[in-house]
Amino acid sequence: MAPMQQIRPGSLAAAVRSHLEAGSEFRYHLASFLDGFYLDPSSRRRRDRLVDPPGLTGDERFDALVGAIGEHLCRRWRVGPPPLWTEEPERFLKRPWFLGPERMKPFFLVESPSAYRRRFIFTEMEPLRRARMPRDAMWWHTEGIRTGMTPLPEEVVTTEFLDEISDASHTSAM
Numbered sequence: 001m002a003p004m005q006q007i008r009p010g011s012l013a014a015a016v017r018s019h020l021e022a023g024s025e026f027r028y029h030l031a032s033f034l035d036g037f038y039l040d041p042s043s044r045r046r047r048d049r050l051v052d053p054p055g056l057t058g059d060e061r062f063d064a065l066v067g068a069i070g071e072h073l074c075r076r077w078r079v080g081p082p083p084l085w086t087e088e089p090e091r092f093l094k095r096p097w098f099l100g101p102e103r104m105k106p107f108f109l110v111e112s113p114s115a116y117r118r119r120f121i122f123t124e125m126e127p128l129r130r131a132r133m134p135r136d137a138m139w140w141h142t143e144g145i146r147t148g149m150t151p152l153p154e155e156v157v158t159t160e161f162l163d164e165i166s167d168a169s170h171t172s173a174m
Contacts, residue, residue, distance in 0.1 A: 009033045012070055016054035026062070030069070031130065037073065038132045046079045053085030060093060064119045067091025071115035072128065076138070082115075093120040099127070 009015035015033040019026045033049075040046050050073055054066050068091075071082040085091070097120060098105050108122035116123050126142040133139060134157045143149045 008036065010036065011049045011052050012066065012073075013052040013054040016057075016066060020055075020057065030128075034128055034130050035132045038130060038134060043077070043079045046077060047074065050074060050079070051083050053083065053088075056088075056090050060090070061097055063090050064093045064097075064121060068113075068116045068119050068121050069128065072113050075115060076113070076128075086115075091119065096120045096122060099123040 009018050009029055009032060012033060015026075015029040019029040022029070037046055037049055040049070050070050054070075056063050067086045067088070071086040074080060074082040074086075098108055099122065100108060105122070108124065111125040112122045113125065113127065116127065125145070126139070129139075129142075136157050140150070140156060
């Protein structure tokens with residue numbers, strides 16, 4: 001398998017393509033994509049990373065999971081409405097799928113974000129958590145539940161602040 005540094009897909013569709021071409025686990029390609037997504041301060045560019053439809057693979061669970069990821073990222077980070085491809089019937093399961101051990105089912109039933117739940121995919125509250133993820137109020141809420149951590153006021157990043165930084169840097173570059 002190629003090291004993660006060499007994967008670096010720029011879109012969710014590219015992450016799916018590189019996973020299929022490399023034959024390696026999707027989680028490596030997704031992690032690399034998410035790092036780029038989270039580090040990008042522009043909501044517009046974040047949305048652009050989700051617009052291209054990832055091809056369907058014929059694996060109903062995988063195709064539904066990719067639809068959930070696309071919709072969840074749009075809603076969670078308020079980058080605009082989810083792309084139309086996330087509503088394709090092939091992006092939904094007919095039977096429940098729990099992403100974890102049997103003993104976690106009750107927990108996942110309560111916590112799953114709506115983008116996952118409506119596809120019958122059940123997971124934790126913040127399923128796409130990464131170290132590079134912006135630490136906004138929702139992140140701190142989730143971490144507070146999990147670990148009891150509470151932020152100092154200067155540790156909470158708002159997505160509006162990130163958009164202002166991005167807009168200012170684009171204006172000064174012109």
